[in-house]
Amino acid sequence: MTTNNLPQKNLSIGEIYVTTKAEQVSTVLGSCVSVCLYDSKNKISGMNHHVLPAPPPSAQVDSKHSGKYGKTALPELLVRMKQLGMETRTTSAKIFGGAHMLSQISFAMINERNVAVAREFLHANGIRIVAEDVGGDRGRKVIFQTDSGKVLVREVNKREFL
Amino acid sequence: MDETVLERIKSVFSESAELAGRSMEMMVGRPLSIRVNRIEQIPFENLCESLYPPDTPMAMILLRITGDNSGYMVFLMYEENARKLNEILWGSVPFEDGVINLSDPSALGELANVVGSCFLNVLADRVGLELRPTEPFFVYDMLAAVLEGLIAEQSLIADKAILVDTNMAEKERGIGMHFLFLPSPDLVENLAARLR
Numbered sequence: 001m002t003t004n005n006l007p008q009k010n011l012s013i014g015e016i017y018v019t020t021k022a023e024q025v026s027t028v029l030g031s032c033v034s035v036c037l038y039d040s041k042n043k044i045s046g047m048n049h050h051v052l053p054a055p056p057p058s059a060q061v062d063s064k065h066s067g068k069y070g071k072t073a074l075p076e077l078l079v080r081m082k083q084l085g086m087e088t089r090t091t092s093a094k095i096f097g098g099a100h101m102l103s104q105i106s107f108a109m110i111n112e113r114n115v116a117v118a119r120e121f122l123h124a125n126g127i128r129i130v131a132e133d134v135g136g137d138r139g140r141k142v143i144f145q146t147d148s149g150k151v152l153v154r155e156v157n158k159r160e161f162l
Numbered sequence: 163m164d165e166t167v168l169e170r171i172k173s174v175f176s177e178s179a180e181l182a183g184r185s186m187e188m189m190v191g192r193p194l195s196i197r198v199n200r201i202e203q204i205p206f207e208n209l210c211e212s213l214y215p216p217d218t219p220m221a222m223i224l225l226r227i228t229g230d231n232s233g234y235m236v237f238l239m240y241e242e243n244a245r246k247l248n249e250i251l252w253g254s255v256p257f258e259d260g261v262i263n264l265s266d267p268s269a270l271g272e273l274a275n276v277v278g279s280c281f282l283n284v285l286a287d288r289v290g291l292e293l294r295p296t297e298p299f300f301v302y303d304m305l306a307a308v309l310e311g312l313i314a315e316q317s318l319i320a321d322k323a324i325l326v327d328t329n330m331a332e333k334e335r336g337i338g339m340h341f342l343f344l345p346s347p348d349l350v351e352n353l354a355a356r357l358r
Contacts, residue, residue, distance in 0.1 A: 032314065156304060
């Protein structure tokens with residue numbers, strides 16, 4: 001699904017992406033979480049897709065796998081955006097995902113911890129959260145328009161702009 | 163898991179598919195067959211891409227494996243195939259105006275229950291373990307949204323899934339269905355040691 005003629009980028013599980021170009025970055029989320037950052041003054045955008053809140057205590061996380069965990073992915077997303085000239089005071093954040101898709105067979109509350117890690121990180125770094133669409137029990141397709149900061153969220157048979 | 167073990171799992175699934183086909187036949191009173199087309203191991207990071215685009219709506223039935231070892235089994239198919247399968251099995255259609263009706267997914271759940279139980283029974287006999295499926299859980303949603311939940315939970319302990327492509331046929335009508343087997347590392351270890 002596309003909403004205009006901007007170049008398309010599909011964000012995979014555990015991927016981090018930053019850009020200064022006008023693009024549509026999309027990903028599909030269940031229990032995973034994406035944070036979309038948009039610096040309205042400098043026109044810099046970034047998005048991640050973390051699978052788990054944090055690595056296991058004993059794990060050594062290399063750069064190839066840092067995007068998988070919220071605790072390592074979000075700092076890296078911020079560093080990469082700052083390298084492009086991002087300013088905190090003109091940057092806002094939107095958080096998506098964290099659904100509990102498999103509530104009847106899975107008791108791991110990974111989804112809630114994925115969202116909590118994102119909120120904690122953004123608060124700790126003074127970045128305003130201007131929208132959230134999290135929780136529930138349905139998957140989401142998230143399409144981030146990097147030239148405006150707008151995000152289209154689509155569930156099966158439902159869609160909305162945030 | 164090497165090729166020999168994978169081939170043994172394929173033979174277990176073929177045997178159990180035959181048993182499941184016979185059970186379903188008795189239930190619906192018509193000849194049915196379930197054929198295994200291929201089996202392969204797929205790393206979690208390539209799992210969705212190797213099947214369909216991540217936002218593809220799919221009908222999926224999930225069963226957790228409990229007992230001596232753990233894991234998941236997932237049956238997945240296009241909505242259209244789910245509809246056909248229901249017609250073949252029960253002569254009913256759990257869909258309203260082109261949208262799947264989540265209030266009555268029991269027919270597909272029963273199919274998954276029979277096939278999944280047969281697979282686990284044959285596998286458990288071969289390797290000398292006690293393995294049981296939980297109640298089937300039906301979900302209709304985007305492929306990646308569901309699979310990533312399983313990957314998230316399993317990726318702390320495992321890194322690959324086993325994909326079995328099957329075809330269920332009644333007379334000349336054939337319906338493609340994927341079966342995903344996500345064994346925990348202790349189950350992989352037991353399969354590797356005991357299926358040689």
